[in-house]
Amino acid sequence: MATGTAASYPPPPPYYRLYSDYLTDPDSAPPPPPPVEGSYPLYGATYTTEAVLPSLEDQGVRQLYPKGPNIDFKKELMSLNRDLQLHILELADVLIERPSQYARRVEDISLILRNMHHLLNSLRPHQARATLIHILESQIQRRKQAVEDIKRRREEAQKLLKESIQILDSQ
Amino acid sequence: MDIISQLQEQVNTIALLAVNTFGTLQRDAPPVRLSTDYPEPAANSNPSNPNPTNGDGNPNPNPNANPSANPSEEANNVAEQPKAMSAALVQAAKKFDALVAALPLSGEEAQLQRIAELQAENEAIGLELQKQLEAADLEMKQVQELFNHATDNCLNLKKPD
Numbered sequence: 237m238a239t240g241t242a243a244s245y246p247p248p249p250p251y252y253r254l255y256s257d258y259l260t261d262p263d264s265a266p267p268p269p270p271p272v273e274g275s276y277p278l279y280g281a282t283y284t285t286e287a288v289l290p291s292l293e294d295q296g297v298r299q300l301y302p303k304g305p306n307i308d309f310k311k312e313l314m315s316l317n318r319d320l321q322l323h324i325l326e327l328a329d330v331l332i333e334r335p336s337q338y339a340r341r342v343e344d345i346s347l348i349l350r351n352m353h354h355l356l357n358s359l360r361p362h363q364a365r366a367t368l369i370h371i372l373e374s375q376i377q378r379r380k381q382a383v384e385d386i387k388r389r390r391e392e393a394q395k396l397l398k399e400s401i402q403i404l405d406s407q
Numbered sequence: 408m409d410i411i412s413q414l415q416e417q418v419n420t421i422a423l424l425a426v427n428t429f430g431t432l433q434r435d436a437p438p439v440r441l442s443t444d445y446p447e448p449a450a451n452s453n454p455s456n457p458n459p460t461n462g463d464g465n466p467n468p469n470p471n472a473n474p475s476a477n478p479s480e481e482a483n484n485v486a487e488q489p490k491a492m493s494a495a496l497v498q499a500a501k502k503f504d505a506l507v508a509a510l511p512l513s514g515e516e517a518q519l520q521r522i523a524e525l526q527a528e529n530e531a532i533g534l535e536l537q538k539q540l541e542a543a544d545l546e547m548k549q550v551q552e553l554f555n556h557a558t559d560n561c562l563n564l565k566k567p568d
Contacts, residue, residue, distance in 0.1 A: 306514075309507075309510065309512060310507050310508065310510060310512065313414075313503075313507045314504055314507055317500055317503055317504060317507075320421065320500075321496075321497075321500055324425050324496070327429070328429070331429070331433075345422075345425070349418060349422055352418050353415065353418060356411055356414050356415050356418070359411050359510075359512075360411065362512065362515070362518070363409065363411055365515070365518040365519070365522065366511070366518065368522060369518065369521055369522055369525060372522065372525035372526065372529055373525060375529060376525065376528055376529050376532055379529070379532045379533060379536050380532060382536055383532065383535055383536050383539055386536075386539045386540065386543050387539065389543070390539075390542070390543055390546060393546065393550065397550070
């Protein structure tokens, strides 16, 4: 332990002195810092607080399906599936006839697979909205049920009170 | 599992089947016949191998059955494996297509519109629920007051023993 000066832990940050009276007076200490927004560096890499799926170009992968605002996901996924099967067959042929040229075909197959995964990931926001719609619908259903229950119970209570008044009056 | 995760799993399964197919075929493929001058590989090389793991005291349990069974077994496997594996690959691709066809997709604007409608309805029914709750709370307080009065009167009229 005495020889561990180069590897010893760094000292705690000096802010601890500001909290010496925290137990007696919580307001004497500074408030916590606000959450980070935008981009921040962490262990040498830059991260961002916005949660958005990076496009394929950002990851350096060629995009095989057409770009545009409205993508027909089902059609693109099915055509990518067909392309994948054809490429697998091509790889089998290449391995029989010219085995040393497998690398290009394997790269093509991995490109198609990455495109498929990217398409599926870009369907997730749609799924999130559909989940939200489902949650709102079930909440509306539960609230309507609660309103009906309360109305019914109030009417029952009114009825009981009227009956008890009648009984007391008749006595 | 939700359908998108199932689709992602299916893509991974297809990739796994493809690499397993090629790997197995490459591993198990018999050597290629280079020229008619060289003879076929000898099938009787097995009895010369000792069987160190056999502790029964029977060093060569099946000296004749093994060498003749192995090449024909291997030939059968080599012929049937590609069929089975390619059938599995095609099945996986068909399942992927079926899952894609089952995707419940709709436009983004339609979803946003529906969300706005549902939010408005939720707001309205929330106000109604709050109104009913307040009225019910008020009635409950009134009934409790009346009950307290009634019990007080009962206690006052009753003579203590």
